[in-house]
Amino acid sequence: MSTHSTELDRLTQRWERFRQGRNAALAAPHGWLTLTSFQWLPPVPSPLQHLPGLWSFEGTTAFLTASAEDHLTLMESGEAVVGTISVQLSDEESVLWVKSGSVVVELGMRANRYMIRTRDPQSPTLTEFTAVPVFDYDPALVVTGKFEPYSAPRTAAIKTAHPEVPGMVVLVGDVVFDLAGNAYRLAAEQGPLGSLIVTFADATDTTGSHWRKLELTKPRPDNSVVVDFNRTINYPSAFTDYGTCPAPSEGNTLPVSVEGGECNLR
Structure with a gap:
C-alpha cells in the first residue's frame, strides 16, 4: 500500500469518527430532531397548543401557571409545578424549563420575545433517524x-x-x-x-x-x-421547521458547489 493510500485511509477514518460523533449528538433524546412546535408567549395568561397550563410574559419575565392536574414538572428538579413560576432570560438564551410527560418544554428569548418550543422524543424525525x-x-x-x-x-x-x-x-x-x-x-x-x-x-x-x-x-x-x-x-x-438558525452574513455565498459534508435529511 502506498504512503498516499495510507494517509488517505487515516484521514477518512478520522472523518468517519467525526461523523459517528455528529450522528450520536443529533440522536439525543431531547435534541434538535425532537422539535415539534414553536409558539410565542402571549401577554395574557393563555393555553398553548398541545400543552397544559397557562403561559404568558410581562416585560422581561415569562410566567407559567399550573395545577397538580396539569402534571407539569420542573426539568431541573422534577418537582411538580403548582401555582405560578417565572423565569427571566436575556436575548438568545434558552432553558429546558418544564416537562409534560416525556415532552420537554424549552423557553427561549428570540428577538427580545419569549418563545416556547416543544421537544418530543417520539418525534418521527428522531425515531426514524439513522x-x-x-x-x-x-x-x-x-x-x-x-x-x-x-x-x-x-x-x-x-x-x-x-x-x-x-x-x-x-x-x-x-x-x-x-x-x-x-x-x-x-x-x-x-x-x-x-x-x-x-x-x-x-x-x-x-x-x-x-x-x-x-x-x-x-x-x-x-x-x-x-x-x-x-x-x-x-x-x-x-431538519426542523422550528429552528431560528442564523443565515450567512452578506458576502458569505460561494458561487460554486461545495459537495462536501452533510446533505439533505428531509
Whole structure:
C-alpha cells in the first residue's frame, strides 16, 4: 500500500469518527430532531397548543401557571409545578424549563420575545433517524487558508431561518482560501477555544438548507488555518421547521458547489 493510500485511509477514518460523533449528538433524546412546535408567549395568561397550563410574559419575565392536574414538572428538579413560576432570560438564551410527560418544554428569548418550543422524543424525525446523508470524503476539499483578523469585531444584521426572528452576528475576520484554483474569502465568527465558525451558502442544492456551517480549528501562529469542507454540517433548520438558525452574513455565498459534508435529511 502506498504512503498516499495510507494517509488517505487515516484521514477518512478520522472523518468517519467525526461523523459517528455528529450522528450520536443529533440522536439525543431531547435534541434538535425532537422539535415539534414553536409558539410565542402571549401577554395574557393563555393555553398553548398541545400543552397544559397557562403561559404568558410581562416585560422581561415569562410566567407559567399550573395545577397538580396539569402534571407539569420542573426539568431541573422534577418537582411538580403548582401555582405560578417565572423565569427571566436575556436575548438568545434558552432553558429546558418544564416537562409534560416525556415532552420537554424549552423557553427561549428570540428577538427580545419569549418563545416556547416543544421537544418530543417520539418525534418521527428522531425515531426514524439513522444518520445524516453525507457526500463521500474528498481530500481535495481540505485546503490551507489564511485568517485575516479585523482590527475590531464587526456586528452585522442577518436573517434567520424564522421569518419573524431577525438576527445579529459578530464577525472577527475573513478566512481566505483557494478552492479548485479560485480564491475566495468568508467572514468568520469566534468559536469556542479559539476556533472559527463560518456560516456560508453555496450552489449545492442537496443540503436541505440554503446555508451550512463549518467550524475551523484555531489558527496557527502565522494565521494559517485548515479549511476542511468535509466537516460542513447543516444547521438544525435543515431538519426542523422550528429552528431560528442564523443565515450567512452578506458576502458569505460561494458561487460554486461545495459537495462536501452533510446533505439533505428531509
